[in-house]
Amino acid sequence: MIDQASVPSLNPMFRLQWEPAQQAHVLLYPEGMVRLNGPAGEILARVDGQRPVERIIAELALKFPEAEGIDGDILEFLAEAAQQNWVQL
Amino acid sequence: MAGSSCNGAPSLEAVPSHGQPFWLLAELTYKCPLQCPYCSNPLDFAGHDGELSTAEWIEVFRQGRELGAVQLGFSGGEPLVRQDLIELIREARQLGYYSNLITSGVGLNERKVAEFREAGLDHIQVSFQAADDEVNAMLSGSKKAFEQKLRIAREVKAQGYPMVLNFVTHRHNIDRIDRIIELCVELQADYVELATCQYYGWAYENRQQLLPTRAQLERAERITNEYRDKLAAEGNPIQLIFVTPDYYEERPKGCMNGWGQVFLTVTPDGTALPCHSARMLPIEFPNVREQSLEQIWHRSTGFNHFRGDDWMQEPCRSCDEKEKDFGGCRCQAFMMTGDAAATDPVCSKSPHHDQIVSARRQAELGSIESEFIYRNERNSRVFYKG
Numbered sequence A: 001m002i003d004q005a006s007v008p009s010l011n012p013m014f015r016l017q018w019e020p021a022q023q024a025h026v027l028l029y030p031e032g033m034v035r036l037n038g039p040a041g042e043i044l045a046r047v048d049g050q051r052p053v054e055r056i057i058a059e060l061a062l063k064f065p066e067a068e069g070i071d072g073d074i075l076e077f078l079a080e081a082a083q084q085n086w087v088q089l
Numbered sequence B: 001m002a003g004s005s006c007n008g009a010p011s012l013e014a015v016p017s018h019g020q021p022f023w024l025l026a027e028l029t030y031k032c033p034l035q036c037p038y039c040s041n042p043l044d045f046a047g048h049d050g051e052l053s054t055a056e057w058i059e060v061f062r063q064g065r066e067l068g069a070v071q072l073g074f075s076g077g078e079p080l081v082r083q084d085l086i087e088l089i090r091e092a093r094q095l096g097y098y099s100n101l102i103t104s105g106v107g108l109n110e111r112k113v114a115e116f117r118e119a120g121l122d123h124i125q126v127s128f129q130a131a132d133d134e135v136n137a138m139l140s141g142s143k144k145a146f147e148q149k150l151r152i153a154r155e156v157k158a159q160g161y162p163m164v165l166n167f168v169t170h171r172h173n174i175d176r177i178d179r180i181i182e183l184c185v186e187l188q189a190d191y192v193e194l195a196t197c198q199y200y201g202w203a204y205e206n207r208q209q210l211l212p213t214r215a216q217l218e219r220a221e222r223i224t225n226e227y228r229d230k231l232a233a234e235g236n237p238i239q240l241i242f243v244t245p246d247y248y249e250e251r252p253k254g255c256m257n258g259w260g261q262v263f264l265t266v267t268p269d270g271t272a273l274p275c276h277s278a279r280m281l282p283i284e285f286p287n288v289r290e291q292s293l294e295q296i297w298h299r300s301t302g303f304n305h306f307r308g309d310d311w312m313q314e315p316c317r318s319c320d321e322k323e324k325d326f327g328g329c330r331c332q333a334f335m336m337t338g339d340a341a342a343t344d345p346v347c348s349k350s351p352h353h354d355q356i357v358s359a360r361r362q363a364e365l366g367s368i369e370s371e372f373i374y375r376n377e378r379n380s381r382v383f384y385k386g
C-alpha cells in the first residue's frame, strides 16, 4: 500500500514531456518512448519530488470533479509506475 | 498501412499515410579513429565527402522535429570528431529531442562529458570491442582504446546519465560473454546491448572471420539468461538486451519496423536513408540539401520504394507472414541475390537460403587463415569507384 504522505519522484533515468505531435505526455529513455494516456500523463506531470501523494490526489480531484473513485485509480497507477521503475516512492 | 504509391499518376489521395519518423539518426561524419572490421558503415565511405555544415544540421533537426521525430541519435563514424557537437546538442535539446550520443568513447574526456550534460544531452552509449584489453586492441586497431572506454564509462555514470554499453558480438569475443556482462555490471550500465554482429558493410566483407557457430551462440544466450535471473534476484535493474542473429533463424527480422515507417537516417553528406545501410542499394536517395525532410519522408521515390507490399515477389507476395517481417531486409536481399526486391535469403522459403546455410557450415569448419580487412580510409578507397 502506498502511504499518502510519501513524496514520489520521477526516476532520473527517464524524461517526461508533452509531445504536441501526439497530443500526449511521453516518457523518454535511451532510444525509446512510452506514450502515456491522458490520466497517466496528468498524474506523472505532478510527480516532481515535491508534491506528496495526497496533494496529487487533491489536485486531480479538483480538476476532474466528475471522475469517481479517482484516488483509487491514482494509487493503482503509482504502484504500477513504481513497478515499472518510472517512479520512486 | 495502405499500399505503396509507386504505381500510377501521383495524386494527393495516393500519398500513403505512414506516420512520422520517430527516430532521426544523424551520422555526423564518417571519420573515425578506430577501424573495427565489423563496422556497418558503407565500404566506400572515403568517397563521400562534403559534410553538412552546423547550420545545415540544425535545419535538418528542426524539420525532423516538425515531422514528429522524438529521438535523435548522434552517430557516424565517430561523432566526437565534429568540433560543433556541443552546439548540435544544445540545439537538439531546445527543439525538444531526447538526444543520444552513440560513441566509441575515443575523443571524450571528463570535461566534455560534463559540458554535454549541461548542454542537454540525455544519454550516452559507449561501444566496446571486447571485455579485455588485448582483444579490444586487436579489433579496434588501438592499444589505448580500452582503458579510455573504462574511464569514460565511469564518468558517464558519475555525471548522472543513463548509460547503454554496446558490445558487437562475434566468434572472437562471444565466448567471453560472462566477462562482458560482469564488466557491464561493474560499470553500472543501465542497459547492455549484446548486439550480435549484423553483416553489412565491413562486416559482410569479414563475415567468415566473424560469424560464430550455432553452439557458440546458444551458449552465449544461455549464459545471458542465467545472468538475467541472477541479477534480477539481486534487485539489479540492469537490462541485458540480446540481439538474436538472423543468420541462425528461419525467418528474417522485420527490418527497421518496415521501410520508411519509423526511421530516418541522414548521412554525413546529407543523403537521407530509410536505414543506415540502404546507401548500397541501386536506388536514388534524396539529399537534405535539395529537398525538405517533409518531401523526403512523404514523397521521395527512395522512401516510397519498399513501402507497402506491391513491390514484393514470390514467395513473399502470397505469404501470410508478410505483414510480420515485410519480406526481411532489403540490403541483405540485394547483397546476396543482386535483387533488392527479392525475399531476404535468411527466410527458409527463399530460393537463395542455401547461401545462409553454407555460411553456417563455414562457421563450423572454423576460422580461415585470411586476415581482417580493417575499416579505414586506405581500404575504403579500394571500394570507392567514384
Ligand SMILES: C[S@@+](CC[C@H](N)C(=O)[O-])C[C@H]1O[C@@H](n2cnc3c(N)ncnc32)[C@H](O)[C@@H]1O
Pocket: B032, B038, B039, B040, B041, B075, B076, B077, B078, B079, B102, B103, B104, B105, B126, B127, B128, B166, B167, B168, B195, B196, B197, B198, B199, B200, B203
Ligand atoms: C557505426 S557505430 C558509430 C558510432 C561509434 N563510432 C561507435 O562505434 O560507437 C554505431 C553503433 O553500431 C554498432 N555496430 C557497428 N557495426 C555493427 C554491426 N556490423 N552489427 C551491429 N552493430 C554494429 C557499434 O558498436 C555502435 O554501437
Ligand code: SF4
Pocket: B032, B033, B034, B035, B036, B038, B039, B040, B041, B076, B077, B078, B104, B375
Ligand atoms: S564501429 Fe568502430 S570503426 Fe565503425 S564507426 Fe564505430 S568505432 Fe569507428
Ligand code: SF4
Pocket: B251, B252, B315, B316, B317, B319, B320, B321, B322, B323, B325, B326, B327, B328, B343, B344, B347, B348, B349, B350
Ligand atoms: S516468404 Fe517473405 S513474407 Fe514470407 S516469411 Fe519469408 S520473408 Fe517473410
